[in-house]
Amino acid sequence: MxxxxxxxxxxxxxxxxxxxxxxxxxxxxxxxxxxxxxxxxxxxxxxxxxxxxxxxxxxxxxxxxxxxxxxQEVGDESIAEMPAPPTAERDLALAARIEDAMGRLPAGYRAILVLHDIEGLSHEECAAILECRIGTCKSQLHKARAKMRELLGASLK
Amino acid sequence: MTHGCDKLRGKLTAYLDGDLDPDAGTVVRGHLRTCDACREVAAAEAKLRDELRALPVLDPPPSMWEGVQARLAAAEVVESKRPGWRRTLDQVVRWTRGSGVFAPRMLVGGVAVATVALVVMWRMNRPDADAGAPTTPDVIAVPSPVLAPSQETKLGGQTVESAPFGTDVTADLAGEGQRIVASYVGTAEELMTMIGEVREQWSAGDQATYDREVAALQVKVNAATDDRTKQRELRALIRYVQRALVRDDVALAGGAP
Structure with a gap:
């Protein structure tokens, strides 16, 4: 073991x-x-x-x-209205801001981002892990990235 | 933002992941060339994706393994005190959930209830009803090995004569049956690799017993002529290796914290 x-x-x-x-x-x-x-x-x-x-x-x-x-376990609508993360300041590294923004996502979005974008698993593997359809995985990933862009704002420019 | 922008942004994730077909990709690229706003969104998403992939790998604290062992030991102590019929019930429910054989949930529930009733009745009426749930045997049974000629498979650092059960099934994954076979093969190989790393701590007798048993099971896998039979024999092999792993863990584990 x-x-x-x-x-x-x-x-x-x-x-x-x-x-x-x-x-x-x-x-x-x-x-x-x-x-x-x-x-x-x-x-x-x-x-x-x-x-x-x-x-x-x-x-x-x-x-x-x-x-x-x-x-943090709140719906999509509330996320959009959240204030900017307090740690999103210029003197912090972008990686730290990304980790912080991830903490503000709904758990489901966080899970698909971790599996696909951080761990590099395929959509097929993500679907098998999350026990959902591949199309659902892709759709969740699209929404998760959009929320991340929204939370990170100008940091990604 | 135009209607074209709306449509493009819906496809942006798939485009950046390379999931779009060439024609759809061309349409996206064409739009990005002419739309500053969408190009900015695409650049931000690409940067986000790159940054996510570049996040550092996190090392767990050294204390984590001790915590796992302590939790495992505590859980097993609790489990051992549960009545035998509860463990049987859980096993049946787990099997029914995991089988994937029955699609409608109501049917699964009905079959589970009927199965549980039968199992409970059977357990109450058999002579050794108090024996509890089956446990991993201390001694692995040793059937006479029937080895396929001129084939070799590495098992835990030793070369054991047997047929390479994976080589003839992974080439064509077109059918679902073959996909499952390939998955079983991958699992069996991974588990056997793990065994290879711990078997050095076993006695010579246990090692020989394990090798003979695995070789015999592999022969059965190779002898299977259809996917269903091959899957059944692979499951038997996987179960055997899993039990050997569990037995190894039990032998090495300490008591409850």
């Missing part, structure tokens, strides 16, 4: 970190690995092992957010 842990720890932790934030990332990643290890004997093998592990990670992160009831 430790082999499997070391093979996937960075991606699992990275996904958890970018979906639930710094404070709770370790807890969520631990929970994801517990689900992986406890479910491994029942894993049917009809999807790739990595896809299954990422699915458990995303599910652990989203269910954690649902339980925690984060203030």
């Amino acid at each position: 430790e082999v499997l842990y070391h093979q996937y720890k960075r991606r699992v932790f990275g996904m958890a970190h970018r979906i639930v934030g710094t404070t709770d990332a370790e807890e969520v990643a631990q929970e994801a690995f517990v689900r992986v290890f406890r479910g491994l004997a029942n894993f049917r093998g009809d999807s790739q092992l990595s896809t299954w592990i990422y699915r458990l990670t995303v599910n652990a992160a989203l269910s954690y957010l649902a339980k925690r009831g984060r203030r």
